[in-house]
Structure formats: structure tokens, C-alpha cells
Amino acid sequence: MKQVFIGLLLTSSLIALAQSAPKAVLLRLDLDETVIVGALEGNKWVDAEDLSTSSQAAIAGGLKSVLFNNTGVIGKAMAGGKVSIGSTCDWVRVTDISTPVKLPYLPTYAIAAAWNPVPRAISSIANTNATYQKIIADELQQRKIAKPAMVSQVLQVDLDNDKSNEVLIVAQNPRLSFDAQNRLNGTYGSEKGEYSLVLVRKVIAGKVQTFSLSERVIEKPFDGTSGQPQVLTQFISAIADIDGDGKMEIFVDDLVHEGYGVNIYNWNGKGFSKILEWGCGV
Template identity: 35%
Template sequence: MPAPTRPTLLLTALLVSVAPAQGTAAVTPPTTAPHAILFRLMQNTASVEGTLDGPTTARRWTPGESLGPLARKRIEAVVKATVLGPVGKLGAATVGGRIEANDPCDWVRETGYLSTVNTVFPAHALSAPWNPVPRRITALPLNSAPYLAIVAAELNKRGITAAPRLVQLLRTDLDGNGRDDILMVAASDPVTFDEGVMNGIYANRAGQYSLVLVREALSSGVKTSVLGERIFKAAPLPDAFPEMLTQRIGAVADLNGDGSMEVLVDDYVHEGEGTVVWQSSAGTAGMKRVLEWGCGV
């Protein structure tokens, strides 16, 4: 594959009002202790994705590169965190110690962790006083015909006639309204892991796709939202910038203590990787993006 002609920028952004990183407007570091700290775990490091700061009635996520002094002090002194996966709590980890900047992603703040949890990577961990998984999350059979039909319909809207394939199918009540929501990851190629780490697959042929969908059971009816979309109707040109296919739901958890559960979508870009956090909104609004973490060059 030819070398890229420009760098891929997959950087940190927080809340819709903050633009993606290098050159982004500075975020003022909070001066109060955070309500929660969200980490992204790899085999040997824990990256600070963000901290939940501010008064109880107006909590906001602060990007990891804008750590407040009290959050930094807490992490360096080590914190206890719950390790999270697609179907709930996996166990506990002790996270913290010296905080360093990633090379070459100097906006990424990394520390260490100890855990005996058996998991695949990336995983996520939350240091917070509340129960991050208040309701059950169930993995459903990937050959479920009704959901394959939904995926097929979404692909047809995008001009893809390939057979639908589900690589993740989860059921839970995201917002606690008593009605189950469905999370789907559909992909033309299976999501695979090499020595426990998610593999990134490059697009190389026509008809490849990856879709992350949520069907929320709202008071106004069922609403389908797209949380991630990679569609390749035609094969990439030989000199095209390399693009990647892989996306996966990394965790489902209540990250801000409001009783609703957020959805964390992990993905890759060329020479980079990231996570996007989606929050279930009350009423008819559907999902909204509240936090991004990324490292790429």
C-alpha cells in the first residue's frame, strides 16, 4: 500500500462546542475535583479520555489533555476503577501513577494500571462512586433475522447490496424508561483480535461497509441513529489515502451518574485509533455525541 500523502488527524474533542484538537481553542482546566474519570485501557497503558467536572446539575466532560490539577493529583495517587466491556462490568483495576504525554500524540495523557481482568483491548475503565451498569446488557445471536433485515434496509439506503452481517448485537434499556433498546454493529468483514487486541482492517474492495446503529425505544416511537458509518461503494483507487473499516462497541455504561447509559464506539483510522462516546437523550432527541478521544499521526 502506498505511503499516505498527508497525515491523518484523529484528535481529542469534547462536547459539540469544542473543535477537534491541534489548533483547537484551549479548554480551561477545571479547578475542582472530578466526579468521574474515564480511561481507555490498552495492554500496558491507560489513556485519560476525559474527566466529568462541574456542579451536579451541569456536569461536563473535560478532555484528557486539559486535566485539572485535582484530577491530575488524584490520578498520580492512583484510583480504583471499574473495567467495562460491551456487556457490562468486567472487574476492577487500579489506575494511575506518573502521567506522561504520548509520543507522537502529545495531547494524549497516559498513565499505568494493574488489573487481573481477562479482556480484549481496547477496554475502558471508569473511576466513579455510582454503579456504572445499572441495567442488564445482553448479547443476542448474530443470526437474528429481524435485525439482519434492519441492517439490509440501512445498507440499501446507502447503495450497498451485499449480504448483511452482524458482528455485535446487544439489547439493554439505555435510558431506564422500561423499554429495551438495540445496539447493532454490522460489517462486511468480521472484527478480529490478534493476541487480544482489535485488528484494524483496511478497505480494499467494493461493497465493504461498517455500520454502528442504535434503535431506541423512545416515548415517541422507535428511532434509529447511526453512531458510526464506513461505506465503500467502489474499490479504493491505488493512490487513494488509506481508509479503515473497523468499528466496535467497546462498552455500554452510565458514565455521568444520571442513570442513563452511554455507548462507547471504538474505531481505527490510518495509523490511528479512537473512541466516541454517545449519550442517550431524554424524550425524542435520540443519541448525541458528548466525548471523543483519539491518537493518530
């Protein structure tokens, strides 16, 4: 009898766990649609097409959200309501969002969560700063890349709250660009040695170490005979704590030939690992 009772308790608490509201819902705002990147159900990120009924209900009921980008929180938004299938990829789910905030660039992100997604300030350093030009020049030399250093972003923030700032550097040649609607442009590589690098410099036991999150280098320019044209575009679009552990994650948006997406990295104590990704492509 007692065993049956415990069994029932276990079953009902498991059902309760499965049915509890998502801890967070993450949204990606682009020019023509707002994508549901995923929901944090328990400790697991679930893709939009596989959401639990309670996550679906939370989204349908409306999400009080915070907008954020690579400068921090930029405002509030109401999101959710109707959910439909994305226009390009059938695994993508899109919903509505409403905000009075003018977005400085796209893509931008929004999260519905109970915690402050940007607990520490993010500051930006000029791309022309000689220190970071030199760091990128050295990184290129190590990789035997002959093209000049072209820094597109330098951001400074204490990601892991160890009271020491990390420095995030993106470099790209040809230069990173945005279109007339402030949307990230896809820049194709056409010459050997053109590159994009996404690096993080972090002090560990008093010493600066450089971690590479993602890099692209044109080894062989596309000549139309085999493979596909290569896009170099990589951009740190946002920095935020999306799982509520107090550590901030790095959003690296990228474009590929006929596709686009985002990879989200965190500091795991030893290095940076990808905790979530989203993408859509032909």
C-alpha cells in the same frame, strides 16, 4: 462592606469549585498503554492535557476504578500514580493500572466514579439471529449497498431507564476481527459497497425508530492515486454511565488509516449525540 464580603464569598467558592476533586476519571486500556481519556470536572469533560490541579492530584494519589466493557462491569482496578506523555501522540496522557482481571478484548475501559457505571444489565443476541440479519439487509438495501448483511454485534440494554430496551447493532463487511492478542483489528475496505454501520433501535411512543450513530461505506476503492486507504472497523467496546445521570452511554471504538480512537454517545431525548471523543493518529 457587605458587597465586598459577598464578592469574597463568591470568589472563594469559585476557587473551591475549580479545586474540587473530579467527579469521574475515564481510562482506556490498550495493549501497551492505559490512556487518560478525560476527567469530569463539574459538568464538563476535560482532556488529559488540560486537567485541573485537583484532577492531577487525584490521579497521582491513585484511583479506585471499575473495569467495564460491552458486557458490563468486569472487575476492579487500581489506576493512576505517575502520568506521562503517550508514545505516539503528544496530547495523550498515560498512567498505570493494575488489575487481576483477564481482559476478554482490547480496548477496555475503566472509570473512577462514585456511582454504579452499569446500572442495568447488558445482554447480547447472536449475530446469526434472523431478525437482525433482516434488519441489516433492509438498511443496506435503503442505502443501495449490494454487499451481503454481516452482523458483528447485537446488544440489548435499557440505556435511558424508560423500561424499554434499546437494541444496538453493528454490521461490517468484511467481517470485524481481533488479532491473536484479542485486540481490535483494522480492516481495510477494498471493494465498492463494503461497509460498517452502527445503529440503535429505540421504541419511541410505541414505535421502533432506527438511529445511525456512525457509518462508513466504500464508494471508491483506494487505488493509490489520491486520498488514503479507508478502514471500516467500528465496534461497540463498552456501554456505561460515565457522567452519573443514570443514563448509559455507548462507546464506539474505531480505527482509521494509521489512527484509532473512541466516540462516546448518549441519548439526548431526541436523538444520539456525541458527548466525548478521544483519538490518536499519525
